[in-house]
Amino acid sequence: MIMSTETSSQDGTPAAPLSATARTRVRRLPERARTGRDDLYAVLDATFICHLGVVHDGAPRVLPTAYGRQGETLYLHGSSANRTMLAADGGPVCVTVTHLDGLVCARSVFHHSMNYRSAMVYGTGRMVTDPGERLEALRVITENMIPGRWDATRAPSRKELAATSVLAVPLAEASVKIRTGPPGDEPEDYALDVWAGVVPTALECGPPERDPLLTDGIEVPEHIHQFKLRMAGR
Numbered sequence: 001m002i003m004s005t006e007t008s009s010q011d012g013t014p015a016a017p018l019s020a021t022a023r024t025r026v027r028r029l030p031e032r033a034r035t036g037r038d039d040l041y042a043v044l045d046a047t048f049i050c051h052l053g054v055v056h057d058g059a060p061r062v063l064p065t066a067y068g069r070q071g072e073t074l075y076l077h078g079s080s081a082n083r084t085m086l087a088a089d090g091g092p093v094c095v096t097v098t099h100l101d102g103l104v105c106a107r108s109v110f111h112h113s114m115n116y117r118s119a120m121v122y123g124t125g126r127m128v129t130d131p132g133e134r135l136e137a138l139r140v141i142t143e144n145m146i147p148g149r150w151d152a153t154r155a156p157s158r159k160e161l162a163a164t165s166v167l168a169v170p171l172a173e174a175s176v177k178i179r180t181g182p183p184g185d186e187p188e189d190y191a192l193d194v195w196a197g198v199v200p201t202a203l204e205c206g207p208p209e210r211d212p213l214l215t216d217g218i219e220v221p222e223h224i225h226q227f228k229l230r231m232a233g234r
C-alpha cells in the first residue's frame with residue numbers, strides 16, 4: 001500500500017492541499033477524508049482502472065476504464081466511437097478510483113465495513129485533439145499500467161491513432177477518503193462470542209501466460225517481472 005507524504009508531486013514540486021468545494025467536502029465520516037494533494041496522487045498512481053461517470057441523454061452512465069495521470073491531469077482513452085467519452089467532452093464528469101484493502105468483520109452485521117483508499121474527481125472532460133498531447137497521453141496511460149511497456153512495443157499507427165479518443169480530466173476538484181484499521185463495534189458487543197477482524201485484500205498477478213503464437217525464444221521481459229513486483233506492493 002502506498003501511503004501519502006505531504007512533500008512532492010509527480011514533477012517534484014510541493015503539492016498544494018486539496019481545497020474542499022461544496023461537492024467535495026466529505027460529510028459522512030469526515031475524519032476519513034484526506035486533504036493532501038499527495039494523498040490524491042498516491043491513490044491515483046497506485047492503480048490504473050477508474051470509473052468514469054457522465055450524464056448521457058439525461059441519464060447517468062458509469063464506464064470502467066483505464067487511465068494514467070500526468071501532473072494535474074487524468075488521461076483516459078477509448079475507441080473514437082466510444083459514446084461515454086463523447087458524452088464526457090465538454091460535459092460534467094466524475095471519475096472515481098477505488099482500492100479495496102480489506103473486509104472489516106465486526107461483531108454486529110451493522111458495523112461490517114471495508115478498508116479502502118478512494119478518490120473522486122469532479123470536472124469537465126476535454127477531448128484531446130493536439131496530436132502531440134494525444135500521443136503523450138497514450139504513453140502515460142500505457143506506462144501507468146505497465147512501466148516500460150511503451151518503449152518495448154510497436155508505436156500506434158496513424159490509423160490506430162485515428163480510431164482512438166483521448167479524454168483529459170483536470171484534478172482541480174477532488175476528494176480522497178481512506179479507511180484503515182479494525183472494526184468499530186458497539187461497546188457492549190466486544191463481549192460477544194463472535195470472530196472479528198480484518199481480511200486483507202489485494203489485486204494479485206499470476207504467472208505470465210505465454211501467447212501461444214509467440215515467436216520461440218522470446219522470454220518474459222524484465223518490465224513484466226517488475227510489474228508483478230509493483231502490483232504486489234500496491
Ligand SMILES: Cc1cc2nc3c(=O)[nH]c(=O)nc-3n(C[C@H](O)[C@H](O)[C@H](O)COP(=O)(O)OP(=O)(O)OC[C@H]3O[C@@H](n4cnc5c(N)ncnc54)[C@H](O)[C@@H]3O)c2cc1C
Pocket residue numbers: 023024025026027028029098099100114116117118119120174175176177
Ligand atoms: C470499497 C468501498 C466500499 C464502500 N462501501 C460502502 C457501503 O456499502 N455503504 C456505504 O454507505 N458506503 C460505502 N462506502 C463509502 C462511500 O463511498 C461513501 O463515502 C459513503 O457512503 C458516504 O456517501 P455520501 O454520499 O453520504 O457522502 P458525502 O460525505 O455526502 O459525500 C460528499 C463528498 O465527499 C466525497 N466523498 C464521499 N465518499 C467518498 C469516497 N469514498 N472517496 C472519495 N471521496 C468521497 C465526494 O467528493 C462527495 O461528493 C464504500 C467506499 C468504498 C471505497
